[in-house]
Amino acid sequence: xxxxxxxxxxxxxxxxxxxxxxxxxxxxxxxxxxxxxxxxxxxxxxxxxxxxxxxxxxxxxxxxxxxxxxxxxxxxxxxxxxxxxxxxxxxxxxxxxxxxxxxxxxxxxxxxxxxxxxxxxxxxxxxxxxxxxxxxxxxxxxxxxxxxxxxxxxxxxxxxxxxxxxxxxxxxxxxxxxxxxxxxxxxxxxxxxxxx
Numbered sequence: 001x002x003x004x005x006x007x008x009x010x011x012x013x014x015x016x017x018x019x020x021x022x023x024x025x026x027x028x029x030x031x032x033x034x035x036x037x038x039x040x041x042x043x044x045x046x047x048x049x050x051x052x053x054x055x056x057x058x059x060x061x062x063x064x065x066x067x068x069x070x071x072x073x074x075x076x077x078x079x080x081x082x083x084x085x086x087x088x089x090x091x092x093x094x095x096x097x098x099x100x101x102x103x104x105x106x107x108x109x110x111x112x113x114x115x116x117x118x119x120x121x122x123x124x125x126x127x128x129x130x131x132x133x134x135x136x137x138x139x140x141x142x143x144x145x146x147x148x149x150x151x152x153x154x155x156x157x158x159x160x161x162x163x164x165x166x167x168x169x170x171x172x173x174x175x176x177x178x179x180x181x182x183x184x185x186x187x188x189x190x191x192x193x194x195x196x
Contacts, residue, residue, distance in 0.1 A: 020139060020184070022191050023147040026080070030145060030192070033185075034074030034081035035059070044091045046166075047135065050174040058181045068192035071185060079144040082188075084155075084181075088136040091169075092161035096131050100162045103129040133169050134158040135177060139184055155180045 022030065035055065043051060059071050074081045092100075107127035115125040139153040157180055159172040 020153045026145045033071045034078035036074035038085040042086045044089045046091045054174045054178045067189045081142045083140045085138045092131040100131045131161045132158045133161045
């Protein structure tokens with residue numbers, strides 16, 4: 001029982017260390033939050049319009065709901081802002097999808113038969129490779145609104161690339177990115193509401 005409690009406390013600690021925190025002194029003052037991008041050169045060009053339209057849609061939806069703060073794209077004079085830094089992105093090419101089909105076909109069809117034959121049915125081995133499209137983003141609050149300016153919130157947006165068409169894959173990444181950004185903004189809003 002003590003081990004279970006220790007594990008639960010450890011998980012809570014690590015979870016709280018990965019959340020962005022608005023400093024208590026700023027929670028009563030802040031009414032506006034800017035959002036900016038960084039490292040756009042790391043973004044695969046196929047995602048560029050999707051990323052921009054998703055951010056616009058999230059801002060519009062968030063501002064239309066009842067929240068403690070309003071969000072907008074960062075302006076030069078803003079001191080209260082959230083930076084979204086794109087670390088890595090990938091869009092699996094047709095060649096990458098062909099490798100996924102080939103490796104999975106061999107691993108799921110040929111390997112079990114070959115291993116079972118070689119071991120007289122004593123062993124069974126199968127493997128597969130499902131390539132994924134992804135965006136890896138690091139969210140960080142500006143030093144003016146947090147006591148932890150070095151703390152990052154890692155956002156991983158991933159989708160299966162093997163079985164869907166190009167447009168559906170891009171839309172799925174966009175939908176997941178929108179959900180992740182809304183959740184991030186709602187967590188910040190909950191911090192604001194606790195102290196009001």
